[in-house]
Amino acid sequence: xxxxxxxxxxxxxxxxxxxxxxxxxxxxxxxxxxxxxxxxxxxxxxxxxxxxxxxxxxxxxxxxxxxxxxxxxxxxxxxxxxxxxxxxxxxxxxxxxxxxxxxxxxxxxxxx
Amino acid sequence: xxxxxxxxxxxxxxxxxxxxxxxxxxxxxxxxxxxxxxxxxxxxxxxxxxxxxxxxxxxxxxxxxxxxxxxxxxxxxxxxxxxxxxxxxxxxxxxxxxxxxxxxxxxxxxx
Numbered sequence: 050x051x052x053x054x055x056x057x058x059x060x061x062x063x064x065x066x067x068x069x070x071x072x073x074x075x076x077x078x079x080x081x082x083x084x085x086x087x088x089x090x091x092x093x094x095x096x097x098x099x100x101x102x103x104x105x106x107x108x109x110x111x112x113x114x115x116x117x118x119x120x121x122x123x124x125x126x127x128x129x130x131x132x133x134x135x136x137x138x139x140x141x142x143x144x145x146x147x148x149x150x151x152x153x154x155x156x157x158x159x160x161x
Numbered sequence: 162x163x164x165x166x167x168x169x170x171x172x173x174x175x176x177x178x179x180x181x182x183x184x185x186x187x188x189x190x191x192x193x194x195x196x197x198x199x200x201x202x203x204x205x206x207x208x209x210x211x212x213x214x215x216x217x218x219x220x221x222x223x224x225x226x227x228x229x230x231x232x233x234x235x236x237x238x239x240x241x242x243x244x245x246x247x248x249x250x251x252x253x254x255x256x257x258x259x260x261x262x263x264x265x266x267x268x269x270x271x272x
Contacts, residue, residue, distance in 0.1 A: 091248075152206070
């Protein structure tokens with residue numbers, strides 16, 4: 050089982066560049082979300098989706114866009130990368146609201 | 162956005178010690194409470210999802226309790242082992258929303 054697949058695993062960007070972090074799940078999960086890991090802050094929610102065509106902002110949405118055109122995919126777009134966006138990004142999904150989250154393996158992003 | 166508090170922030174114990182952590186959350190609109198174990202350089206993995214007041218869950222040496230009326234959950238580890246070293250995250254869940262995680266409790270177990 051593939052589960053939640055994130056690509057790329059590592060990425061280095063220059064300030065001002067844009068890019069898309071990919072996330073795909075093959076479990077037919079309705080709920081998908083993006084988190085970033087910051088020292089001393091744990092996991093902070095960026096954006097989430099409760100189904101295809103529905104997205105909403107989390108705790109730290111500024112500088113990021115998302116879309117959910119299919120149940121399987123939930124890409125995260127950095128519009129104009131900033132050094133403050135250097136972090137490890139995790140995508141996660143779950144089937145229903147009261148079920149556990151499955152996490153991808155993470156994308157380590159550095160913005161110079 | 163939910164206010165989730167976890168304590169202590171970090172903890173260092175000796176192998177064989179038993180320990181416990183606390184997760185506090187708003188009791189209004191409660192739907193479920195999640196606990197995750199997060200090892201360094203890995204992805205978080207689910208331990209428990211709890212929904213009912215008074216609920217108790219157990220997985221090996223790790224157990225958890227839930228009090229939805231007062232808004233807290235305890236995670237217990239009995240006889241800590243070095244492989245229990247990790248950050249333990251809790252996340253309360255309101256229906257139809259994403260999980261908001263606490264900052265976690267980082268456990269270090271020395272042999």
